[in-house]
Amino acid sequence: MTDDDVYWALIDVANGLISGTMLGGYYAIIAIGLTLTFGVMRLVNLAHGDWLVFSAYLSLVFLSLVPISPLYTLIGVVPVMYGVGYALQRLLLNRVSVQAMEQKGMSTSFGLMSPILVTFGMSIVLAQGLLAGFSSNTQVIRNELSYSAIQLSEDLSVSTLRLTFFCVAVAILVLTALLLRATHVGRAIRAASDDAEIAPLMGMRPARIYATASGISLAIAGVAGVMVGMTRPFQPFDGPQFLLVAFGVVILGGMGSLAGSLVGGILLGVVQILAGTYFGPSAQLVGGYMLILAVLALKPQGLFAR
Template sequence: MDIIVQLALSGLFIGGVYALISVGLTLVFGVLRVVNFAHGEYLTIAMYLTYFMFQRVGIDPFVASVAVVPLMFGLGLLTERLLIRPTLEAPHVVQVFVTFALSLFLQNLLLSLFTSDFRTVRTPYATAAFQIGPLYVSWLRVAVFVVALALAGGLAAFLKYTYVGSAIRATAQDRRSARLVGINVDRVYAVTFALGCALVGAAGILLSPLFPVNPYTGADMILISFVIVVLGGMGSIAGAVTAGLLIGLVESFTGYFAGGELKQLVYFVLFMIVLAVRPNGLFGRKGAEVMDVT
């Protein structure tokens, strides 16, 4: 019984980070209707920034977030202005090709700059743990889990209770009507895309003390993120969080009982079963036309 609880905790802890990565992806899709294939590379960039700030300057990853998150937000603004905005009126296949090409470009750029070597952030508190009965719980994993869920919850509150959040939701529902009531839709798109990049940047910061980074880290994570976004329901923040936690649990239990090589098989089978029963995902709405913050 103890091992079951330990596995559940481990799955939830990593699932919280998966959820944060996927929330940024589903936010961009829910508002801009763009599937960003370069989302994983932004995660990798954030992890590299965190690594070098820690390795060269000695800045703790959590402190580094003060610089890394705004940098990722700015990178998102630049990407939206140069690559995404010119393609918004084009067929969706054009946006797919643009973001996929950006993904390959960034991946190969990182490979040429940093090689394929793994780099690890080794914080002094990485192995610190506390005991609850027979269970040992990592302080770092608890902190990462709490921060990830707090950021996802903060995003939902931002979208629901602020003027900018209302403008984002209005644009997601009907951009033509949003323009008619005076909302600057182009600015909303820029802020939304930048928020998605900032969120995945925050996820990269949280992952950096837990996992090594190399140029292919984001490519591995983006596959999980796409599964989570579709499983939870395209455009649904609550769905992304729920599905992220679920996939974390599936990975944890499958890795222990069946071996790490079967993790993807199991959650893809779960993915197909859920979509066979609910084609729109756990929290998705038909057509995914509304940005759902519930």
């Protein structure tokens, strides 16, 4: 092996690590909302991916009204999605939650099942609604960032868009962690997630706390949706793909763990990119799923389980 071969082999690995890590940040953002609602109220939201796609369309709607840079549509998308999440939880999901079912004397397994069915239905309604509203045409959020890259060395570069998203992902994780750790609302969310029966005895209103958590979850899904739309073309029925990514990340990182979703996302991203580099594009998915299977076999509760 010549020095040149070694150099290019190292460049391949370095590129894989960099783009895998960047991809991981993007995956983490897709997963945080899911892990948050599960961690706080044991709610598995099967419509998570569809709300993400919904947010991408919402961003398009804002762009058609005001010609601004796509990232600025977050100013509209995030509050709207917070409101959607809050209202959904308050008006619908709190009525079918595992806690509500347990209170009605149903078993826990039945209780866990009912929101799954409801959010599955919500997923279908959302996708069909997007189809009716926007047709099945592929859409994309045009932006300049996706055409530019930052040169790290002669042969190493990183996409500006991916780097931006990675930074946003880390920022969202830090902010969410701070919110949960140091604020009034955050402590209430953690208390209710620790013991939902005791929290009301301390004067907290679970219905409102859960609604807030759902609002935050969908607000983050909103950020993810805009990013997805800026990265790749999307259609009304793309939701389940993102749900799968989110599940993968959450399995790796551990349900309910914020740090786990970043680490899980990066792990998944790096393995996918490296598998793709060495074994061809078709190995990307297989590599990712093999990683997930390995973690399920060795540490089924995830790497960062609470």
